[in-house]
Amino acid sequence: MVDMDKLKPMANAIRMLSVDAVEAAKSGHPGLPMGAADIVTTLFVHHISVDPADPLWPNRDRFVLSAGHGSMLLYSLYHLLGYEDFTLDDLKNFRQLNSRTAGHPEYGHARGIETTTGPLGQGVATAVGMAIAERIMNAEYGDAIVNHRTFVLASDGDLMEGISHEAISLAGHLKLNKLIVIFDDNGISIDGPVSLSESGDVVKRFEAAGWAAERIDGHDPVEINAALARAAQSDKPTLIAARTIIGYGSPNKANSSGVHGSPLGSAEAAATRAALGWECEPFDVPEAIRDAWRIAGLRNSQAHKEWRQRYEAMDAEKRAEFDRRIRGDLPGEFAPAMAALREHLLLERPTMATRKASERVLNTVNSVVPETVGGSADLTGSNNTKTDHQSPITPGQFAGRYIHYGIREHGMAAAMNGMALSGGLIPYGGTFLTFSDYCRPAIRLSALMGTRVVYVMTHDSIGLGEDGPTHQPVEHLAALRAIPGLLVMRPADAVETAEAWEIAMEHKGPSLMALTRQNLPTLAPAGAAKNRSRRGAYKILETAAKPLATLFATGSEVEIAVEAATRLNGLDIPTEVVSVPCFELFEAADADYRAAVIGDAPVKVGIEAAIRQGWDALIGSDGIFIGMTGYGASGPYKALYEHFGITADRTIEAVRERLGR
Template sequence: TKAGTNKAHGSPLGAEEIAGARKFFNWESPPFEIPADILDAWRAVGAGGAKARADWEGRLAKAEPTLKAEFERRLAGKLPSNFDAVIADYKKKLSADKPKVATRKSSEMALEVINGAVPETIGGSADLTGSNNTKTSQTKNITPDDYGQRYVHYGIREHGMAAAINGLTLHGGLIAYGGTFLCFSDYARPSMRLASLMGIRSIFVMTHDSIGLGEDGPTHQPVEHLAALRAIPNHNVFRPADAVETAECWQIALESEKTPSTLALTRQNLPTVRTEHSQKNLSSQGAYELAAANGEAVVTIFATGSEVEIALGARDLLEKHGHPTRVVSVPCFELFDQQSDDYRAKTIGNAKVKVAIEAGIRQGWDHLIGTDGIFVGMHGFGASGSIEQLYPHFGITAEAAAKAVETRLHGK
């Protein structure tokens, strides 16, 4: 037979293999006939299941109306009716307080609000809870003695964690998220891809999203990972620039019932760049003008995440030199691609020089800046060093971006 060979994996088994299996298992019943003793056993199991189902439906029918409605809301995958108002109030507070924190901390702050308002969330991390900031006051640990809590310690099992998140999501009644480092998305990617293929609301929290993580060096510094994840169809990859955008990206992730989300978050502190409150979720547009030019724009700078701060610094330098410059924050490529042609054209604009700043590779950026656009980012792997050393070393600074623009404008 084909037992013990690769032929059992990739080719039809055929009559000879069926005969071999019959001999091995001493199976004498004709094809498609189930012996009576086996059939009786299965029917007994089915009867027990039917009774359990009837008992459960009876309990549900007798449940207090508010409890029943809450159960049905969760099972339908709908968010609490006050969810948008809760997020709007939280955003207003952030715009007033202007916290300077890492977006992984911004994510924890947003989750503290979300987990309080949305009781069906269930979090976790692949042995990096303290680094991913995925645990909040509401999410107590699930243990062998208590499965009624809301936080899973998955261990160093990124692929297993992502698969479990998918399973929890498919079960219904729960909104599952889990964290690891962005570089380790490579281990989780098969399950992340399946979440996209299945069209489900799995949420992946990926921190330490660039060379900004520092001394761990190039083994831990993601370079190609944003581009790789953006290549997955039906997958929203968010890279928020501050606490406000982080809250907005979480809101979109929870509202996206048919699309999984990845949040790429920083280790380093970032200032609040969205200082004026907007009731509208601007991140839902994928990209939007954050800072206008003083006059008709000659330069447009696109940036994501931690590099938005750098883009704003470059804008200030260029404006001082008489070059009207606007900055566009791009928290999500995928959502921007879904906008109307008019909105996309207006947001991209027709400035003479287009620049993209991101601490990753260029791949994917040409659809915004064109093949002749200036890219300020990574062109290879990172290095071990402090963030203060690495960003200047790789030329990802406001000064370097402004110099590249000046060179282009002056035709040098």
Template sequence: MHPDHPDDTDRQMANALRALAMDAVQQARSGHPGAPMGMAEMAVALWGRHLRHDPADPQWPDRDRFVLSNGHASMLLYALLHLSGYDLPMQELRRFRQLHSLTPGHPEVGHTPGVETTTGPLGQGLANAVGMALAEKLLADEFNREGHAVVDHRTFAFVGDGCLMEGISHEACSLAAAWRLRKLVVLYDDNGISIDGPVGPWFPDDTPARFRAYGWQVLGPIDGHDVAAVDAALRQATAPDSERPTLIVCRTEIGRGSPHRAGSAKAHGEALGEAEVQLTREAIGWPHPPFHIPPPVYAAWDARARGAAWRQHWHARLAAYRDAHPRLATEFERRLRGELPGDFQETLLPLLAGFGASTEAVATRRASQQVLAALAHALPELLGGSADLTGSTLTDFPRCGAVAGDRPGGRHIHYGVREFGMAAVMNGLALHGGWLPYGGTFLTFSDYSRNALRMAALMRCRVVHVLTHDSIGLGEDGPTHQPVEHAASLRLIPGLDVWRPCDTAETAVAWSSAVQRPGPSALLLSRQVLPAQRRNAEQVTAIQQGAYVLSDRPQALAVLLATGSEVGLAVQAQGLLDARGVPVRIVSMPCSSVFDRQPDEWQAQVLPPGLPRFGVEAGVTRWWSQYGCVAALGLDGYGASAPAAELSRHFGLTAERLAEHVVLHLDALQRALPAAG
């Protein structure tokens, strides 16, 4: 790649990155030029000498993954993609941070070719990288055979001070060491500056010692502006005998090259200004106009020929693998495509029919485990665990085996008490491909991982969150563990399907929907035993539409909408209302977002216009107003520590109170009619 004077070529390659970053930010009058300018030599060493990728095929399965965890430095990534030959023309760099451009303020997966994950919330990209490295390790364990290494790539990440200040970095990096992810290499942009200024007063950590304590290999500190030094560290990190993840500490200067902004917080999050941009051009010896790259620099960066050769070599290895192990190869390629097995629907139909006919009273967390065991047999890509709550969330299944760093295989992950890290690692697993991850914790602790749940929805990651102990029905642990606002809050996340099933049949449909949809799902499950509801085959099928009529009465005067454990309560109330001559319809709504996507005809069939509606759920009641409920029974305060049955009586979540609630409101509505007339 390099001509007779590699140092000069390296300098020109790095300065091209600096120039594009400061020009794009200046044109947008918005962005973060300092980090891209400071990490330029790090990028030259990695992208110019180590990263295996093909600009012509950004989804080539055995490519190295690159994650820019400090996503505010997005112009570094966009410049790299453009210069190395991806389908990201210069006009898109000129349109940095503009509506509908391919260069948004932070990198977005699925939007810009070559971007592996959406980054911006600091630390999550690093955790995604851990998930990607775990995915590679487990796929290699499962599919590689002697002489046939079809899974053999690395995960590289750039991180900044902010990524390492966030607590999620501790969660994910501790796990990376436990899993011995030797193909994970993280380059730390140690520039000592954040938005508020020099980080010393609030980030005094000895970062190398911290990572050594995890069990990582730590290299440096080195001069991050010395391409040869970074290259040497990368060679050591990627040596065949490396057995641990590696952190390379690169000492850099933010805004490198800017005469008046380098080394200061002013370089972090604002344009340099036209005068300073011109002074920087002069200081770094870059005489070219904005957005102009000389042909020799383009040639030095161009990775298309190398990328094509790497990809073609892998396809040749895959062909040999296919000849030697045809059945394994077929399964491997299916998994990479993210497709479910061809016979999955044939497997699913009897499974749903069997669970749909269940008459067993069971906690839905237990029903979930039963369904998971059946699905895991049919879907070898199912991979999951829990945040130190396996015995409570019931997220294991027979012969699942534990994922561990010292032995291959296993499909159950002990994440430890790391809800946020678990959720972000799951996103990385899903983004890598080959796996369908799930993870369990208590519903109330979903707050710890909420931003990673949001990122899963934003990125359309197919992940399943198993969130148990979903109400005051968990009992004696009290209000710290009893979720109240959580179901309603999670339903506000666009693109996240939130299921709260009432029994085994609805739990089976929730799981089957979750593994088939191209996006994230959350399953909210009970600790307490719930009764099985009576249904015909048509009703079992209707569960898939998010809400359906579970029990009806001729000339019903009202509709009771319920979810989860309160469906059984509504059915009991229906019997009490029958005795009082007040017929009502029971609608079970296990997933409101799925129901909202149904045709208007179905929605009107389930919820007839003009019929008064009452909501019931063991949580905040305001949520029900979107369905036109005239009143709702729920819990608008916190719970208490006591047995579940006693709590239900104490907070008025009983069939008797619901029936009385309906009668009183119907009477009030009836009395209001003459006045309205």
């Protein structure tokens, strides 16, 4: 079945195209593509189910190159298989500005790239999310429509990163048996032999996490094939630790760290050609080998056709729903349900923490949007992320909509990326805002890729009280607002919380909610115009007279601003309040609206229980800022607000001092 004489030259085509592209770019990583070429050749010729003619076929197997630095492996492979976004010109433009073939695989640059990789460990953890998504969609749509596998090629670095632990223990726990990780075990890291820093037993480690695991020779297609066949039968996720030689084929550089991240150089590239018996010019591939790859690219067209028939035969309504979810459109019921909820909250005017308000909103969201999948990193009761509609998914049982992620913030965030990328699901997950630091690399990837993921981050300031400085976010709002493409929303009351969720669900990219532990009153006046948060900031308290002061605040501090303004107005100091639930949306608002909201009051004050960074854009560098300048403290939250001077009294004092009255 496995024809070595056929596979070896096919693998060499990947090797040499990769070498040639790295030479042309004068930069890149030839070592991994050369080392792992036999693995992916066997995988794609005999096992994986993808159709290059339709790279987005919903039921395709997913392939994640977690070791993103080996991007030329992916590009060469896809080129040879016939993916149309990977032409020979694309290969020749490797690592050039505006090319589809970036230094690391970038999601969205070309169809076939399932996720952005490069930051190590992310691919493995994202793939866990893809594998979860597949099972959830399978539970919904059945084997006929959703039934595929997720393959990962990972490097030493991927498995040394902490996130890999979170990912593999979650995958093992859930028995994601359709997830197969192939470890390109080449024994070489950048500093030298991996043994400089690692002496663990990877097979035992994965077994301890509930995986099937074995070691094979990564240059022997027979062993690779047999291991992949065993993986297909496993009731657990599978690790295949494949011993390879980095830079395989290079006579003088193979098996050394020198071949990891630098071009071979023309002499060594020529020597490699000779050693592999590759008798053609750079970027050329002998016709027989091209043909073999083209045939490999056609292998699943029949399976795809049969899937298409089953898809066409679906109940029309069910199919329309499937299409809607894959497209990422929200159901028609969503907008009216949110409008009704908003009306209701405006009338009810609850006093509640925004984390609790978020739970209220999620009750509505989850009842009309069947594709949401909630979860928390072991803070379900604190993050208020679980609603009555949601039963948890459990090991091997995926007919549920809630995930107990465990204390794995980073793994959760990456898994949510994977779910969002996989299609048909909208994941949200909770932790404390201070622990956004633990999942920041994955949040950045959400933003870079534009995945619709909602981070529900509660306990968003010193307002959490006694848990103290380690748990009190101070710099996190600024640090998160710094991430391009992430909507950071800090609603002031239940109404704004509903608005924030509406925005997040509609946004084709990631959002992050910063929610309070402590209770807040409803501030929006009954009958307030609809979703005022959409433009990021709005006047929540206006004055008839031209204002002498404008107070800008977010979240829990809007209450303080409103109290201060009310009292200042009573002192004949006309004062307005602007609620700023989302800096990013306000920055994107049109200039006239921005100018009108910012206004020209002589005194501008920002109030946020966090650091000033970023606020000057609203209040100017001469504005007054009422907030934090350092870390918090452990104590009851009201005492902390007093202690740090984040109060209406202090605000009034500052405004009066500035105005001299």
